[in-house]
Amino acid sequence: MKAGYRRAQPFTFQGVALDVARLAFMLVVTVLLQATLAPHVRILGASPDFTLIAVVCVGLLRGSEVGALFGFIAGLCVAVAVFGPLGLNSLVLVVVGYAAGRYAETADTSSGLAPIFVVAVSTALAEIMYTLSQFLLDRQAPFGFFFVHALLPVLVLNTLLAAPGYLVARLWLREGMGDASRPA
Amino acid sequence: MIRRRTLWRRLLVAGLVILSLAVFTLFFREQAGGALHGAQKAGASIMQPLESGVSKVIKPFRDAWNWVGGLFSARSENKRLRSELDSLRKVTTNELEIQQENAQLRGLLKITKDPIYPSGVTFVPARVIARSTDVWYSTVTINAGSSQGVRVYDAVVNSSGLVGRVTMVSSNSADVTLITDQSSWVDAEVLPGGTQGPTQGSVHGSVTGDVSMEYVDKTAALKVGQIVATSGLNNSIFVHGIPIGVVENVGRQAVEIYQTVTVKPFVDVRQLDYVMVVHK
Numbered sequence: 001m002k003a004g005y006r007r008a009q010p011f012t013f014q015g016v017a018l019d020v021a022r023l024a025f026m027l028v029v030t031v032l033l034q035a036t037l038a039p040h041v042r043i044l045g046a047s048p049d050f051t052l053i054a055v056v057c058v059g060l061l062r063g064s065e066v067g068a069l070f071g072f073i074a075g076l077c078v079a080v081a082v083f084g085p086l087g088l089n090s091l092v093l094v095v096v097g098y099a100a101g102r103y104a105e106t107a108d109t110s111s112g113l114a115p116i117f118v119v120a121v122s123t124a125l126a127e128i129m130y131t132l133s134q135f136l137l138d139r140q141a142p143f144g145f146f147f148v149h150a151l152l153p154v155l156v157l158n159t160l161l162a163a164p165g166y167l168v169a170r171l172w173l174r175e176g177m178g179d180a181s182r183p184a
Numbered sequence: 185m186i187r188r189r190t191l192w193r194r195l196l197v198a199g200l201v202i203l204s205l206a207v208f209t210l211f212f213r214e215q216a217g218g219a220l221h222g223a224q225k226a227g228a229s230i231m232q233p234l235e236s237g238v239s240k241v242i243k244p245f246r247d248a249w250n251w252v253g254g255l256f257s258a259r260s261e262n263k264r265l266r267s268e269l270d271s272l273r274k275v276t277t278n279e280l281e282i283q284q285e286n287a288q289l290r291g292l293l294k295i296t297k298d299p300i301y302p303s304g305v306t307f308v309p310a311r312v313i314a315r316s317t318d319v320w321y322s323t324v325t326i327n328a329g330s331s332q333g334v335r336v337y338d339a340v341v342n343s344s345g346l347v348g349r350v351t352m353v354s355s356n357s358a359d360v361t362l363i364t365d366q367s368s369w370v371d372a373e374v375l376p377g378g379t380q381g382p383t384q385g386s387v388h389g390s391v392t393g394d395v396s397m398e399y400v401d402k403t404a405a406l407k408v409g410q411i412v413a414t415s416g417l418n419n420s421i422f423v424h425g426i427p428i429g430v431v432e433n434v435g436r437q438a439v440e441i442y443q444t445v446t447v448k449p450f451v452d453v454r455q456l457d458y459v460m461v462v463h464k
Binding site for chain 2: 028031032033035036037040041064065068069071072076077079080081085087088090091094098133
């Protein structure tokens with residue numbers, strides 16, 4: 001598994017349409033998995049965040065702009081599917097998608113560990129942002145509780161799922177605009 | 185070209201962040217029936233069939249996952265459930281004990297209002313704390329003694345009837361000789377009496393635990409099921425009318441002066457708990 005961002009090929013209408021369709025399908029599947037499967041896959045009291053992994057993969061494979069846009073729409077869809085607060089997931093996932101994309105655009109991501117590293121960092125970033133937002137909403141939790149029950153289990157789960165998730169995403173998005181899976 | 189692209193990218197991200205913040209803020213500020221909430225409900229109703237479908241499709245995987253997870257937690261869950269069962273058993277036992285205690289105390293309370301006890305009689309509630317362990321004595325120890333006003337020869341009753349009499353007293357406990365003890369003699373009468381009045385006799389215990397009524401006039405026509413109660417005669421230590429038991433058997437022999445009456449006590453001496461000491 002090699003990661004590596006490559007600047008997009010010249011756009012064609014068919015290529016863009018195909019890529020959008022692939023991303024849309026990936027979005028729907030991810031949101032449905034997040035709404036239906038994730039609540040039942042509980043390890044250490046936490047569920048994996050399939051959406052975040054998907055957004056990171058899209059960011060790594062398609063760049064910061066697509067990653068941010070995908071994150072925004074995925075956040076809205078997840079909030080709709082699970083009746084969460086609209087906008088919060090979007091805000092977090094925009095930042096995550098953009099950051100993952102920028103990492104792929106600027107750093108050397110040829111190492112197979114890059115997606116795992118990015119997912120781990122993104123998970124930590126997302127959890128901190130969720131916690132800060134909850135703090136702003138006047139919901140507080142002790143740091144120890146947050147670390148043990150929120151951050152650590154999700155971090156472990158997401159990191160474990162990062163490699164297979166990235167593999168599936170790369171296979172699915174192997175062609176189309178801005179294919180980052182092909183080595184530069 | 186590169187600068188324009190960078191600018192576009194930054195504008196896009198900034199726009200998305202601002203849009204997210206705006207949606208987030210509006211969502212929390214608007215009423216439950218507001219536009220964003222309405223849009224969310226509409227979106228959810230569109231996604232609901234999809235979610236149901238996917239949920240059915242992944243159910244076998246979910247069940248498999250839960251089954252595997254259940255294997256890991258089965259041992260600890262079993263332990264937890266066993267401990268929960270133990271604690272529930274304890275709670276149930278406590279509850280039953282409290283109910284029984286409540287019934288007994290209510291029975292004792294009724295005794296104090298019983299009209300058979302003349303005014304001036306004092307009552308001391310007590311609990312049986314020990315009982316004789318050999319067959320020769322039929323006694324119990326109660327947790328009330330001279331400090332509580334208990335004296336030797338005081339009658340001891342419970343809600344069923346006569347239990348026995350106090351035969352030894354210390355400051356905070358007393359020994360009670362039960363009516364089943366072979367040294368116990370209680371002046372008694374059989375109710376209802378005939379035209380000549382109730383038949384008199386003495387209720388006597390035995391080492392076997394059987395209780396009989398002795399010195400009963402041979403001519404008295406007694407029937408099984410009649411009530412035997414204290415007579416209160418001859419300056420008896422017992423007040424008149426405390427129930428003792430029922431006539432269980434009547435035996436007459438030609439050579440005997442008296443007839444022998446077997447009495448089944450109302451009080452089950454094996455299950456004594458709360459009692460009331462009656463001080464005349």
